[in-house]
Amino acid sequence: MQRIHRTEIARRQLQTAVELFLQGLDRSSVITLAGAASNVLDGLVRKAGKEAFIDYARRVHDHLVGGTPKRQTYSHHIDKKLGVVAHKHLGAADPETVELDLEKQAADVLARAIADYTTLYGQDEAFVKAYLQWAWVNTDGPAQMEAFKSAPAKLRQQKR
């Protein structure tokens, strides 16, 4: 028997997801592992009294669209958009096939999990640096930073 802290569970799932992703291996497994890590990290971030990715996303929604969606509903909506639900749930009435962009969704699920991970543990671990470097190069980091700088101050600050 092993005693494992939730932090270690999230770290191992996320680290393996990043490794699979950067090695060009199975995108479906990246999505499921990063999705599971996200769920655990969300609880840990809230327990630490910090702002989780989903709560920041709700603030962005309020700014861009108006209105703050319910936490659980919005979280499920994002899980569906990122392909997480299609990989771990199949109801009796669900269709046999599903349309996915596995490459983009795998990158995006990792981005969400890494956001919560860095909120708690910083950016020093090798697998975190490796993903952030990949994202900087492949998703036009400089342009994203410019867009971030021009966002309203309330969206540039993390709530504690």
Added chain:
Amino acid sequence: MSSRHYTRFELAHSQLEAAIALYITNRDRLSAITLAGAADVLLSQLVLRAGKQNFTDRVLEKELATGRAAITREVLGREVNDMLFINQLKHFDDDAQDVIELDVDQCALAAILKALANYVDLPEHQRDLVLAFKLWVQQNLDPKKYNIHCDPNWTPPPAED
């Protein structure tokens, strides 16, 4: 980057294959539990859609035959998943403990075997994946502890205190 349609079987197969690779290489058996668990959710439903009993149905039949009070497939499925820590590895409820205690190797092996039991009941399954895992089992697991040759007359050893 582009979208295309995937069958649920394809999504399940990819995850099960990765779970087996992570398990037999001992690269990350904790993640193997999560992947096999997710694959099995899809496979269990696909087996039902094929008009067959899935793994949980077969366990349920045995449980009822040994006198257990009637329960549903869903309740038993949750019990099995809880026993294998599949849910605890992908959720963190407000009232949950920070630390969980589990035998990672045993849970990963059982989660993969459960998913494989459903996988082989589907016509699209890849025989090579099943045979490769079976060969690994025969060469690496203790024959006194595990039924590595799938002998129907094999009996498990008495439980340790």
